[in-house]
Amino acid sequence: MKRGLTILLILSIGSLYSQGVKDSLNNNKEKTVGEVVITGTMKEVRKSDSPVPVEIITPKLFQKNPTPSLFDAVGMVNGVKPQINCSVCNTGDIHINGMEGPYTMILIDGMPIVSGLSTVYGLSGIPNSLVERIEIVKGPASSLYGSEAMGGIINVITKNPQRAPKFAADIFSTSWGELSTDLSFKFNAGKKITSLLGVNHFYYDNPIDDNHDGFTDLTVQNRISVFNKWNFKRDQNRVASIGLRWVNEDRWGGEMNWSKKYRGSDEVYGESIYTKRAEVIGLYQLPFEEKIYTQFSYNWHDQNSWYGDTPYMATQQVGFIQSYWDKSIKNHNILMGASFRYTYYDDNTPATASADGLKNKPSKTPLPGVFLQDEWKINEMNKLLLGYRYDNDKHHGNVHSPRVAYKFSPNSTNTLRASFGTGFRVVNIFTEDHSALTGAREVIILNSLKPERSYNGNLNYVKKIMSTDLNLNLDITGFYSYFTNKIIGDFDTDPTKIIYDNLDGHAVSQGISLNTEWSFLAPIKIMAGVTYMDVYTKEKDNDGSYIRTDQLYAPKWSGTFVMTYTFPKKIALDFSGQWNGKMRLPIEPNDFRSEYSPWYCIANIQLSKKFDNGIEIYGGIKNLFNFTPKNPIMRPFDPFNKDVNNPVTNPNGYTFDTSYNYASLQKMRGFLGVRYNFF
Template sequence: MKILFAFSLFTLIGVNVYSQGTLKGNIVSLGKPVPFANVGFKGLNIGAASDIQGNFIIENVPEGELELIVSVVGYEKKKHSVRIENGKTTQVILTIKPSLQELNQIVVTGTMKETFISDSPVKVEVITASFLQKSPTNNIMQAIETINGVQEQIGCGVCGTSDIHINGMEGPYTLVLIDGMPIMSALSTVYGLNGIATSLIERIEIIKGPSSTLYGTEAVAGVINVITKKPQDVPLIGFNAFGTSDLEKNIDFYFAPKMKKSKMLFSGNYYNMNNFIDENEDNFNDIPLINRVSLFSKFSFDRKNSRIFNISAKYYDENRFGGVSQWTPQFRGSDSIYGESIYTKRYELISSYQLPFNEKLRWDLSFNNHNQDSWYGDTEYAAVQTTVFSNLIWDKTIGARHDLIFGSSLRYNFYDDNTFATNQADRVFIPGIFAQDEYALSDNLSILAGLRFDYHEKHGSIFSPRINFKYKPATYTTLRLNAGTGFRVVNLFTEEHAALTGARTVVVKGELSPEKSYNMNLNVNHVFTIKESSGTIDADIFYTYFENKIIPDYETDKNLIVYDNLLGHSISRGFSLSYNHRFNSPFKLSAGGTFLDVFAVTEDNDGNSVRENQAFVPKLSGVFTLSYTIKKLKTSIDYTGKVMGPMELPTYDHPFERDEISPWFTLQNLQVTKEIKKFFEVYIGVRNILNYTQNSPLIDPQNPFGPNFDTAYAYGPLQGRRFFIGLRFGFGK
């Protein structure tokens, strides 16, 4: 901490004054302007985005001969030399070529520094803002449900909690970042993600596989990094609102004034669902009633030599209810009328500051406070969690071959709740250091090696190594081999809401040890052309081996949920295939499929190995997106969907037996978008076109206070077909 404090004092030291100029330009392709292109200078943290007419302006550019880089989804990367003169404005017109290969996007998650997808030794999948607009959602969970290998899993059939599964591994194994910072603490994994408005998102970067070397605990299954929009990259005013036939209402807005020495983005999201729906006739609402408000602000300050200084803050407030139709707030916590009522308040703060030295030193800091006041029937769960995370990162390039990252981190976590497992508030400091080197052996072969050391007060020293190989045997073919380890410290009641809802008694056997994982991924990417069309094919093979995995045991005693470290091991393995094709027409196709084999191996009383498949994991699943644009009508049509194969389900004693294997099902959506003006669009469509829903996810719903009541039998959609209509616009500079 003394080092961090000393670094912060240096921010008060003056810096040299550099000669500066201005660059104005226009980006075109095939004679038409290209909006929302990223424009920046190699080696400098300075840039802008083109507006709807393809125009951009970058001020305070250092004098000299510089290399300009233009990147945008669907176009080839453009490099252009430009000379900036002191006190003058330089103007350029840049022509870029269309390209399907969205491999020229800039990503940061895989290596903790900016790099192009095609250059990254780590496989990174990117979800763009335009993809998020293909089907309107009120939260990020629904937004990524049509991504290959990613599954939204409902954890409670009453209150509607859900998490994200990557390659069959549960939500707490995935680390969620906001602008590169681990802002999502364990308590918020089941509710906090719902507070991220999709209209704020520039892109989402997904890594499948352990990333604990860079990001520490929880990055076991992978990392989801939500990159929010920069104030300078959005219009002055923006608005997006939609409603559904189920009477859901969602409103997003933002205001982004550009001031002389700083840029600001202030935005808000309001979501309301107050319509009690009970299509499965179990007397419980099929989807929770929610009233949610989220406010977000982000400031970007102009500094000498284009150094970074960003601050963002978010406030989240939600009132959520699930239960029987007779419930009113006066029955909150009672044992007469069943209801699950959850009040959530959350505060977040993130900052990133580049220190005023010649070396690239950056200090990232995040703070979040999460308060949950909830009743599950007559069971109270009141919890608070505060997490502070600090990262000091040194980005160093040595020669033309070595690209290094050195860093130190400090995580402080405070957690307290009213459950029997928490006798006193838990306070933990976890210091850590990490280093990695990306070494280019040749133009076609590179190696990335890294190591992290963390010290946990309860569990001692934890080492997390990683190694990545990237090889290009041909111009349009890339192979990536990744191997590494992960670790995770479990917060039981913050992650397993089945332990709070329903009538089963919870048993925790002894002190739970940290979970450890060992992973290997092989990715092959190939870019192809067919006449004047082009596309990409991605194939992945993955294998993860777990020790000390904590698996809830529902089967030993139907009246208990038993938590213990697995005496044995568990494995998550499989392969996936993705296909993207941009035809020589206004038609685009994306499709993918995943095969999963997730199971645990233990020993029975005779010493024989026993295999048990993990529940709620489909052996086969697939996703697809079809897009067609009618240019003359300024209309686009997007058809998205997913297909889920059978999965094993919990079993129940007579007379509450249910199917032990789920059926095949598909969830499909359609949206039609019409551009009225260049800054104004309307859209209509339908979600869950085929109106598929599972039967009631509740066991013995007629006796919710009885010993057999259970809410965990949720494997498919609980909300049927609904139509939606909405509008969005953005204008001004």
């Protein structure tokens, strides 16, 4: 660690005394005025005109700390936390403002393609190579995107084939032996059809056990993702496109001497997961004078998994179609439409068993809905958005999701936005909670689980400060969600069980976040953000008193930072990272480990050089401060709990458990890569 800090100090001092101050302030600042977003209102509008605050993330940010997938990359966004849920198989989900992964709706080109099983298992299969930009909406969006968009939306906008380079490559490797390869090709099929083919391969086959607990610190992985998008040129610039993606992954983690011959046995512990996934996404504008669009998507996900000697076999299919009409009437822009989603889910758990438990009964869930939105431009300074969505769930009946948003912008340097909405979500613990599948704990469901319901609101203020030697953008947001019902796994009552039940009380997620962007006259740029959040439940005990409990894996303080210094001759130095304050972790009775994690920072440094021929070479150090969690696995020497009841060797009654995890187990490592773009 000292060696890495010395390198950082030398590079930082050298950059500060560099004589390469040639770029002006205007060349350094981001030109955000013309940025277009679609996520907040389901149609293209300038970011500055949107009544809903939308954060735009481009691959340029991700390239400052290269990662093999979207799951790792979004950790560079303030308030967004990729959470690794298992110390063995490294599956995870994405938290927004402290709310767990299932509250984050992940869209690809506006389609709800990532849900259910893929919320846990499919995120690492989204390569950065297919991403043109990512739009993030923090807060309620149920009136447009369905009743499960309770915590926020991450919309992955894929590259437009017409604007993509003819050939692009991004290949990097780390000192641990990880190898990530991204390739894309653009070609024309006639005068009116353009296609983009992307291939991503991630390979890691070098088991490492630096913490000496007998288990792999990073899962062995072999993953390939193939993406193909077609754009069709039509009369009057009407849009038509279709995209296809295939993902195949084989990953395992476990004891260092595990091999596939032990898959499903109780001799050597391993968690082995085979994932196959197919997706289709389409958009078609009808040939009318009015702007009427139809979107559709379909995904098939197959999961073949063993957690020690506990199997989890599941198949999920989701079909979605929606049509909407975009109509302007004077100062009103009306959006109205209808949608239909059909979900088929089958697995080998009690989730799809008949009431008597004797037969398999796959879940088949149709969900029709209609939505209406009115964006009213009152005058140049005021804009009001009113939205309403109605869904009909066959199990829970009618679902109403209203939304209201307001924007006040007295001038180009000050903008105030406020929004309010409701949330509704049906919980499937076996597709959402990895802990329910590992076999380390028995799953107990005390009562029939009711839908989760919430009320959500946020207040956003954007301030731009411009001077001759500094441009400063401030973006501050306060958020609040109140849950009248929430399903939370109880890890504390019994160390051998996870107990699920409806919340006898209420839950709250509240906080405030600040994003800053500094552009100086010197060739240096800083982006930094900090989030404070308070996420908890209050539930009645046996005496009728309300007991407050902090939510697991929700740090009260967190933040991100990226500092870039540009030297002459297209050389750049990037220093980036994420830090987290204390967060509550699942512990066992009399656990020797702390209930709260320490403050920690995962920092990275990179030096890159661009050449005029389209080639860029980059390299650096990840996890500069060499931080990893301590004792992430309880009783790793007895993963099948064969000796758990021995009072001599196990006087505290500890059980094998992999859920005490809050950060990657990878220590400091170097990386080196090359990019190439040919237009």
